[in-house]
Amino acid sequence: MSNILVAQSGGPTAAINASLTGVIKGAKKTDGYERIFGALHGISGVIKEDFIELTDLTEEELRKIYCSPACYLGSCRYKMPSISEDSSIYEKIFDILDKKEIGAVFYIGGNDSMDTITKLAEYGNSIDSNIRFAGVPKTIDNDLVEIDHTPGYGSAAKYIAQSVLEMAHDTAIYEIPCVTIIEIMGRDAGWLTAASALARNSYSNIPQLIYLPEVAFDVENFVEDIKEKLKEVNNVVVAVSEGIRDASGNYISAQTAKEDKFGHAQLSGAGKCLEGIVKDRLGIKCRSVEINILQRCASHSTSLTDLEESQMLGEKAVQFAKEGNTGFMSTIRRISNDPYKCTIEMADLSHIANAARSVPRNWINESGNDVTSELINYMYPLIQGEVEIDFKNGLPEYMEISHLIGKKACNI
Amino acid sequence: MSNILVAQSGGPTAAINASLTGVIKGAKKTDGYERIFGALHGISGVIKEDFIELTDLTEEELRKIYCSPACYLGSCRYKMPSISEDSSIYEKIFDILDKKEIGAVFYIGGNDSMDTITKLAEYGNSIDSNIRFAGVPKTIDNDLVEIDHTPGYGSAAKYIAQSVLEMAHDTAIYEIPCVTIIEIMGRDAGWLTAASALARNSYSNIPQLIYLPEVAFDVENFVEDIKEKLKEVNNVVVAVSEGIRDASGNYISAQTAKEDKFGHAQLSGAGKCLEGIVKDRLGIKCRSVEINILQRCASHSTSLTDLEESQMLGEKAVQFAKEGNTGFMSTIRRISNDPYKCTIEMADLSHIANAARSVPRNWINESGNDVTSELINYMYPLIQGEVEIDFKNGLPEYMEISHLIGKKACNI
Numbered sequence: 001m002s003n004i005l006v007a008q009s010g011g012p013t014a015a016i017n018a019s020l021t022g023v024i025k026g027a028k029k030t031d032g033y034e035r036i037f038g039a040l041h042g043i044s045g046v047i048k049e050d051f052i053e054l055t056d057l058t059e060e061e062l063r064k065i066y067c068s069p070a071c072y073l074g075s076c077r078y079k080m081p082s083i084s085e086d087s088s089i090y091e092k093i094f095d096i097l098d099k100k101e102i103g104a105v106f107y108i109g110g111n112d113s114m115d116t117i118t119k120l121a122e123y124g125n126s127i128d129s130n131i132r133f134a135g136v137p138k139t140i141d142n143d144l145v146e147i148d149h150t151p152g153y154g155s156a157a158k159y160i161a162q163s164v165l166e167m168a169h170d171t172a173i174y175e176i177p178c179v180t181i182i183e184i185m186g187r188d189a190g191w192l193t194a195a196s197a198l199a200r201n202s203y204s205n206i207p208q209l210i211y212l213p214e215v216a217f218d219v220e221n222f223v224e225d226i227k228e229k230l231k232e233v234n235n236v237v238v239a240v241s242e243g244i245r246d247a248s249g250n251y252i253s254a255q256t257a258k259e260d261k262f263g264h265a266q267l268s269g270a271g272k273c274l275e276g277i278v279k280d281r282l283g284i285k286c287r288s289v290e291i292n293i294l295q296r297c298a299s300h301s302t303s304l305t306d307l308e309e310s311q312m313l314g315e316k317a318v319q320f321a322k323e324g325n326t327g328f329m330s331t332i333r334r335i336s337n338d339p340y341k342c343t344i345e346m347a348d349l350s351h352i353a354n355a356a357r358s359v360p361r362n363w364i365n366e367s368g369n370d371v372t373s374e375l376i377n378y379m380y381p382l383i384q385g386e387v388e389i390d391f392k393n394g395l396p397e398y399m400e401i402s403h404l405i406g407k408k409a410c411n412i
Numbered sequence: 413m414s415n416i417l418v419a420q421s422g423g424p425t426a427a428i429n430a431s432l433t434g435v436i437k438g439a440k441k442t443d444g445y446e447r448i449f450g451a452l453h454g455i456s457g458v459i460k461e462d463f464i465e466l467t468d469l470t471e472e473e474l475r476k477i478y479c480s481p482a483c484y485l486g487s488c489r490y491k492m493p494s495i496s497e498d499s500s501i502y503e504k505i506f507d508i509l510d511k512k513e514i515g516a517v518f519y520i521g522g523n524d525s526m527d528t529i530t531k532l533a534e535y536g537n538s539i540d541s542n543i544r545f546a547g548v549p550k551t552i553d554n555d556l557v558e559i560d561h562t563p564g565y566g567s568a569a570k571y572i573a574q575s576v577l578e579m580a581h582d583t584a585i586y587e588i589p590c591v592t593i594i595e596i597m598g599r600d601a602g603w604l605t606a607a608s609a610l611a612r613n614s615y616s617n618i619p620q621l622i623y624l625p626e627v628a629f630d631v632e633n634f635v636e637d638i639k640e641k642l643k644e645v646n647n648v649v650v651a652v653s654e655g656i657r658d659a660s661g662n663y664i665s666a667q668t669a670k671e672d673k674f675g676h677a678q679l680s681g682a683g684k685c686l687e688g689i690v691k692d693r694l695g696i697k698c699r700s701v702e703i704n705i706l707q708r709c710a711s712h713s714t715s716l717t718d719l720e721e722s723q724m725l726g727e728k729a730v731q732f733a734k735e736g737n738t739g740f741m742s743t744i745r746r747i748s749n750d751p752y753k754c755t756i757e758m759a760d761l762s763h764i765a766n767a768a769r770s771v772p773r774n775w776i777n778e779s780g781n782d783v784t785s786e787l788i789n790y791m792y793p794l795i796q797g798e799v800e801i802d803f804k805n806g807l808p809e810y811m812e813i814s815h816l817i818g819k820k821a822c823n824i
Contacts, residue, residue: 012582041587070581077586162712162807169482170424170709172816174489175453203812233818289704297582300574300713303806383806394715394795395574400615404584405647 002103003035004318006054009042009109009116010077012070013152014159014302015310016138017399019108020073021066022314023136024054029315030322037100040403042076042109043116046093051100052403064399066311067389069299074404079112080119083126090123097131104132104321106314110139110150114329115353121327132321135329135349136314140296142191145355146347148334151313152296154306154382157195159298160184161383163291164199164239168206171235179226179278180237181288182207183271185295187243190214190359192295194371195379196239206237213243214359215368217252222274223281225369230282240270300396304385309342316344340381414515415447416730418466421454421521421528422489424482425564426571426714427722428550429811431520432485433478434726435548436466441727442734449512452815454488454521455528458505463512464815476811478723479801481709486816491524492531495538502535509543516544516733520726522551522562526741527765533739544733547741547761548726552708554603557767558759560746563725564708566718566794569607571710572596573795575703576611580618580649589646591638591690593700594619595683597707598653602626602771604707606783607791608651618649625655626771627780629664634686635693637781642694652682712808716797721754728756752793 006023008016020038027033036054039045052073057065065072083090097105107117114135121133137144140156164182171180184193190212197210208229211217229236244252252270271288278286309332317330331347334340363375390397418435420428432450439445448466451457464485469477477484495502509517519529526547533545549556554565576594583592596605602624609622620641623629641648656664664682683700690698721744729742743759746752775787802809 012585041585044587068581069578071585074587075585158806163706165807165810166481166706166709166711168817169480169711169810169813170705172813173420173424173453173483173487175456175486198807201807201812203814204817206817235817290702292701292704293582294575294578297578299578299581380805385806386803391798393792394570394797395577395610395613398577398581400613401581401584402615405580405616405618405645 001032001034003037003101004033004104004106005037005039005046005097005100005102006073006106006108007039007042007045008071008073009075009107009113010139011110012075012297013138013140014069014155014297014299015152015306016108017065017068017072018307018310019136019138019151019314021062022311023106023108023318024057024062025311026315026318030318032322033103033318037102038073041074042078042113043080044076044078045074046096047089049096061399064397066307067299067387068398069297072399072401077112080116083119083123087123090120093120094123094127094129102131104134104318106134106136106317106321108136108138108314110137110141111144111353111356114349118327118349118353121349124326132326134317134321134326135352136317137329137331138310140192141186141189143189143356143358144352145357146329146352147331148342149332149382151306151310153191154303155298156192156295157198157379158303158383159295159301160192160195160291161198162301164196164207164237165201167289168199168204168237171206171237175234177230177234177284178236179284179286181271181274181278181286182237182239183242183269183288183290184239185291186213186241188213188356188358190241193239193241194359194375197371197376198379198383207239208236209238209369210371211238211240211244211369212359212364213241213245214361215364216247217244218246219277223277226278226282238274240274242269244270299398300389302387303383304387305382307387312344320346337377337381413444413446415449415513416445416516416518417449417451417458417509417512417514418485418518418520419451419454419457420483420485421487421519421525422551423522424487424709425550425552426481426567426709426711427564427718428520429477429480429484430719430722431548431550431563431726433474434723435518435520435730436469436474437723438727438730442730444734445515445730449514450485453486454490454525455492456488456490457486458508459501461508473811476809478719479711479799480810481711484811484813489524492528495531495535502532505532506535506539506541514543516546516730518546518548518726518729518733520548520550522549522553523556523765523768526761530739530761530765533761536738544738546729546733546738547764548729549741549743550722552604553598553601555601555768555770556764557769558741558764559743560754561744561794563718563722565603566715568604568707569610569791570715570795571707571713572604572607572703573610574713576608576619576649576651577613579701580611580616583618583647583649587646589642589696590648591696591698592649593683593686593690593698594649594651595654595681595700595702596651597703598625599655600625600768600770602653605651605653606771606787609783609788610791610795619651620648621650621781622783623650623652623656623781624771624776625653625657626773627776628659629656630658631689635689638690638694650686652686654681656682711810712801714799715795716799717794719799724756732758749789749793
């Protein structure tokens with residue numbers, strides 16, 4: 001018998017806790033695993049031996065964690081040194097793992113987290129350790145390679161599409177010409193912004209324009225696109241990625257914004273910047289809206305497909321590890337789109353860390369101001385299904401996180 | 413027998429369509445009213461005779477409208493001239509009303525809309541018209557007088573509290589000291605920002621600081637408040653109204669922001685401004701989040717109490733009009749708080765237009781950085797209850813508004 005260790009790292013998603021409950025459920029189902037430890041704040045919690053025990057969580061508690069936003073175990077941005085650079089940190093970690101009788105480590109996270117778990121697996125191999133190391137993917141950005149789509153993306157996409165649909169109703173009420181710019185997360189990849197296209201329906205083609213970072217942004221073309229749309233309708237809504245750049249790679253944002261009256265540089269993003277351009281060039285009403293961090297933590301409105309897949313990725317990872325595998329990430333392969341079918345498989349970690357996937361150019365229209373039906377068909381199944389959450393006193397009842405909130409820093 | 417006319421005006425709320433279905437249901441219930449006309453885009457739609465008939469809407473369609481965001485009939489910002497200034501516009505409107513055999517007009521809106529309906533009622537009296545004129549209140553700002561709370565406020569407050577709760581989970585994951593500024597709507601009144609206090613629960617006291625426009629904002633005190641909170645916890649979350657001002661009445665925002673590389677002035681709000689101050693003065697991680705326009709149109713997450721009251725205000729307004737009343741607004745009087753009980757009554761329109769209600773100073777703590785339990789007890793019942801909405805293809809199924817979307821301007 002041995003114990004398992006699980007941790008979360010990187011930015012929050014609405015689905016990362018579903019992967020956590022998947023690991024816990026998987027460990028309970030699998031013979032040979034006894035206790036389940038969670039390290040708080042990712043790998044830094046392992047180094048500090050900052051553990052909580054998850055073995056005795058009830059079904060009801062697991063259900064609550066499954067539906068709760070952000071990281072139940074907390075997160076970190078700790079970058080592991082290379083083994084050649086500093087092996088002492090690895091020795092320390094493996095001593096702690098041995099002391100805790102850990103047989104398998106599951107690290108739920110994105111790109112950087114896969115780098116961490118890859119290095120741990122490599123060090124484990126170099127000392128012939130029997131400990132299994134597995135990555136469980138997550139990121140709202142959907143930019144991991146070796147996976148059809150990433151856990152957390154479906155829920156973020158659903159929240160974005162829902163928000164754009166509601167903004168379509170909100171922006172349609174006046175008769176005067178008006179342009180609304182909706183800025184959506186995505187520094188390098190346009191997957192999240194593309195999801196705004198899912199808001200279109202039988203009575204609304206909003207957003208009429210969509211710009212992703214994968215295509216160089218041209219201000220003149222943008223102004224022409226808006227003019228064209230205004231010939232047809234009063235109410236033009238545009239979805240843009242925060243990361244849109246011009247042909248020379250400069251972000252379309254107020255990079256040179258000067259100081260305000262308090263002497264603080266006021267930086268503003270693509271949305272505000274394009275708002276200024278529309279007002280200036282077309283002299284019509286324009287506003288910009290930024291879809292805020294709720295797009296990664298709006299657990300009141302998640303995709304059932306996303307949460308179920310995220311939990312399954314955690315559960316399967318435990319099974320794969322128990323079967324003797326190490327240095328892998330559990331991954332999703334799409335078998336068919338209609339009906340939507342996927343399998344959970346293993347991917348070699350070494351192919352994943354430090355690689356990123358953008359929206360293919362042929363999934364963006366030729367003019368670079370919209371997405372294609374192929375991309376819409378790819379996203380569509382990922383937002384399907386709603387997750388029922390309990391409400392208490394008028395608000396969602398999430399799993400309490402007093403072990404995170406109110407904590408004081410104790411840096412490693 | 414006569415017909416009724418209903419219109420909506422001012423900014424959207426998640427409840428204004430519930431008041432519309434209330435008027436329609438009320439008219440159907442009340443003997444003596446035959447056809448129900450809706451004017452598109454408020455009073456400007458009346459002047460342009462831009463009507464749609466609502467008489468034959470099915471129960472299912474009414475239910476969909478009840479749950480749909482923004483204004484099903486569209487809105488306008490048209491300010492009626494005073495009667496002495498230009499009576500011709502009134503003559504025109506009353507000719508149209510007579511032609512349509514209108515017996516009662518119901519105008520759903522906020523402060524400015526109450527001004528419009530007041531003037532119409534006054535003109536009606538001056539010519540001994542038998543047409544009844546009633547206002548049905550709405551505004552997320554909760555700043556109307558002669559009413560306990562305004563329709564739309566409860567749903568906005570619920571959305572804000574829910575968002576802050578989810579951001580509490582999102583911001584709690586790292587161990588490093590961090591300040592998050594959440595900017596909430598409210599130019600002159602702090603009611604919406606105060607709702608962030610409802611996010612506090614048994615495991616979280618986030619937001620730890622709340623600043624409303626009713627109290628002069630002092631940057632030095634703000635910095636001291638943050639320092640104090642950081643002694644206790646790493647993760648400090650602050651809720652501020654967009655309208656906070658200093659002692660001289662200047663908005664705390666980047667009023668003097670200079671131009672960006674495209675030559676456009678970049679204005680930024682209170683949140684961005686305070687973010688800069690925290691980074692500069694305390695040198696720690698700080699971000700600002702703006703709760704966007706979803707706070708007024710997030711129909712996927714409304715307060716049942718709010719929607720039921722909003723519908724009842726429309727329904728009762730028809731009844732009051734049928735009883736012979738004119739020049740009134742249907743209003744809410746709170747009878748008891750625990751258990752929460754209200755009645756729908758009439759208020760004299762002439763007391764309402766062009767008056768505004770702020771948060772009473774004694775509902776804000778002495779230091780001006782939090783709200784009192786009295787204010788929390790006042791808000792608490794208004795966010796209770798959830799409204800079930802239908803989903804289709806992974807998104808809320810709202811009432812189609814093809815009569816608004818895709819419309820071209822035809823200014824009056």
